[in-house]
Amino acid sequence: MPTPPRKRPNYQAKKAWQRPGPPQGKPPFKSSAPRGPKKEQGWDQVAGWYDKLVGERGSDYHRNVILPAAMRLLAPAPGEKVLDLCCGQGVLIPLLLEAKVGGVTGVDASPRLIESAKARFDREKRVELMVADACAPGPWADGSHDAAACIMAVHDVPDLPAMARQLANALKPGGRFVAIFMHPCFRIPQQAHWGWDEGRKLQFRRVDRYGVPQEIPIVTHPGQGGGDTTTFYHRPVGQVLTAFGQAGLAVEVCEELFSHRRSQPGPRAKGENRAVQEFPVFMAIRAVKLP
Numbered sequence: 001m002p003t004p005p006r007k008r009p010n011y012q013a014k015k016a017w018q019r020p021g022p023p024q025g026k027p028p029f030k031s032s033a034p035r036g037p038k039k040e041q042g043w044d045q046v047a048g049w050y051d052k053l054v055g056e057r058g059s060d061y062h063r064n065v066i067l068p069a070a071m072r073l074l075a076p077a078p079g080e081k082v083l084d085l086c087c088g089q090g091v092l093i094p095l096l097l098e099a100k101v102g103g104v105t106g107v108d109a110s111p112r113l114i115e116s117a118k119a120r121f122d123r124e125k126r127v128e129l130m131v132a133d134a135c136a137p138g139p140w141a142d143g144s145h146d147a148a149a150c151i152m153a154v155h156d157v158p159d160l161p162a163m164a165r166q167l168a169n170a171l172k173p174g175g176r177f178v179a180i181f182m183h184p185c186f187r188i189p190q191q192a193h194w195g196w197d198e199g200r201k202l203q204f205r206r207v208d209r210y211g212v213p214q215e216i217p218i219v220t221h222p223g224q225g226g227g228d229t230t231t232f233y234h235r236p237v238g239q240v241l242t243a244f245g246q247a248g249l250a251v252e253v254c255e256e257l258f259s260h261r262r263s264q265p266g267p268r269a270k271g272e273n274r275a276v277q278e279f280p281v282f283m284a285i286r287a288v289k290l291p
């Protein structure tokens with residue numbers, strides 16, 4: 001029989017995609033959802049924390065997994081106009097500029113994150129940044145973009161079909177769209193955890209709930225006394241892909257991205273390292289807007 005997950009003494013709560021794969025422990029979120037009226041504060045409340053966390057070059061996962069995959073799948077060509085939807089503080093933008101794109105439209109609902117992005121790209125004439133809801137029509141959804149990216153935000157928007165429709169509106173016919181998001185099957189906050197099977201010396205992934213969409217409150221930095229919450233919208237993978245397909249975005253590539261992290265040598269290292277190569281952290285898709 002599998003033994004319960006062991007406790008990590010210096011456990012620090014972090015978002016799941018910042019968490020290393022191999023070590024066992026509690027889920028990276030406050031384990032119980034707040035009771036009573038929902039205290040959704042959105043990303044603006046946590047903008048300072050998030051900006052610091054991501055910094056100029058991205059979090060560890062951004063640098064090693066997410067951004068390389070995004071650029072490889074998007075393959076922006078010089079001169080192209082690219083939309084960065086839910087751009088946050090703009091972590092993807094320097095890579096797009098290095099690729100010599102002709103223009104970047106960065107859109108995010110958080111005024112403070114857009115302010116941070118503006119502080120970075122103020123002098124860059126190719127970058128236009130705006131505060132807007134990705135799920136509603138806006139000046140950015142104008143059919144002028146050759147390509148679009150949505151990085152680590154598919155699970156942050158309340159109405160994914162609406163966002164997919166606006167994405168399609170933003171693209172030219174034949175335009176490319178890349179999304180990278182928490183793997184809907186294996187990385188469900190509060191509902192998916194690592195465990196250790198002592199008999200078989202293997203690390204397993206336990207998934208308690210999957211098939212029903214969930215709104216999961218995330219306490220972003222509980223250790224720092226803030227306790228600000230954002231909402232993670234879990235959707236089964238079929239719902240995610242269908243939202244894009246019904247908007248006329250035909251998925252041509254679906255990749256599952258694994259952690260780059262490896263365990264320190266020790267009695268569990270082999271089992272832990274095997275597990276991180278079996279259970280992906282992120283899902284990446286590339287879709288094309290149908291004519």
Ligand SMILES: C[S@@+](CC[C@H](N)C(=O)[O-])C[C@H]1O[C@@H](n2cnc3c(N)ncnc32)[C@H](O)[C@@H]1O
Nearest residue numbers: 043086087088108109110133134151152153156
């Ligand atoms: C995890 S952050 C990712 C930001 C950035 N793409 C990155 O990789 O650092 C999620 C972002 O989605 C944005 N967001 C959430 N809901 C949104 C909405 N309805 N419209 C626009 N942006 C939204 C948040 O403000 C936040 O910046």
